[in-house]
Amino acid sequence: MTGFRPTAFEGLYGRNHRVCSTPNAPHRFILSTTRRVDLNEQQQLCDDVGWSRLPIERVRLALENSLMVVGLWLHDPHQPRLVGFARCIGDGVIEAIVCDVAVHPNYQGIGLGKQLMTYVLDALRSQQVNRVTLFADPDVVEFYSAQGWELEPQQRRCAYWHED
Numbered sequence: 267m268t269g270f271r272p273t274a275f276e277g278l279y280g281r282n283h284r285v286c287s288t289p290n291a292p293h294r295f296i297l298s299t300t301r302r303v304d305l306n307e308q309q310q311l312c313d314d315v316g317w318s319r320l321p322i323e324r325v326r327l328a329l330e331n332s333l334m335v336v337g338l339w340l341h342d343p344h345q346p347r348l349v350g351f352a353r354c355i356g357d358g359v360i361e362a363i364v365c366d367v368a369v370h371p372n373y374q375g376i377g378l379g380k381q382l383m384t385y386v387l388d389a390l391r392s393q394q395v396n397r398v399t400l401f402a403d404p405d406v407v408e409f410y411s412a413q414g415w416e417l418e419p420q421q422r423r424c425a426y427w428h429e430d
């Protein structure tokens with residue numbers, strides 16, 4: 267019996283989970299803000315997309331202090347695997363910033379990143395947060411603009427400070 271019963275995922279991913287639409291993929295992918303993101307898996311995902319690591323304790327606190335942490339899971343009934351991630355920081359009322367959007371290279375290009383962003387925005391809307399900002403890497407700007415994100419006009423209003 268291979269019937270498709272989304273509610274069967276509730277125990278693993280929480281009530282607010284969303285099953286991704288990936289018609290030609292052999293796996294199921296699930297988005298959730300409820301299922302806890304394992305720090306080591308999150309760090310591995312950062313490695314896999316080529317990001318440099320931060321001290322794990324700082325990452326733990328950053329996740330704890332985030333407004334929202336979204337995991338994208340490769341479904342397995344016994345051991346779901348984290349294959350995508352995003353988080354938001356903000357006041358939970360008006361403003362939010364989306365950070366650390368990533369999909370594992372093995373699963374890029376099948377629409378998961380786009381669904382991850384839709385899920386993030388829907389979750390923010392459900393909190394009535396309607397001013398959302400993100401800072402895109404130059405080679406990813408098109409990914410966001412194709413989804414309706416507006417580019418900051420003429421780069422005149424954005425300030426960015428980052429000490430390495």
Ligand SMILES: CC(C)(COP(=O)(O)OP(=O)(O)OC[C@H]1O[C@@H](n2cnc3c(N)ncnc32)[C@H](O)[C@@H]1OP(=O)(O)O)[C@@H](O)C(=O)NCCC(=O)NCCS
Pocket residue numbers: 315366367368369370373374375376377378379380381401402403405406407408409412
């Ligand atoms: C950027 C990223 C999240 C996209 O995820 P993905 O699952 O591959 O994206 P999708 O398959 O949902 O692609 C959706 C659309 O965006 C396009 N797209 C994907 N990556 C893109 C990129 N880097 N630049 C421009 N367009 C891109 C796809 O071609 C697709 O177009 P279509 O709707 O016309 O078919 C993923 O490539 C990633 O994790 N990259 C490494 C980490 C990173 O750079 N994160 C962003 C930091 S700002």
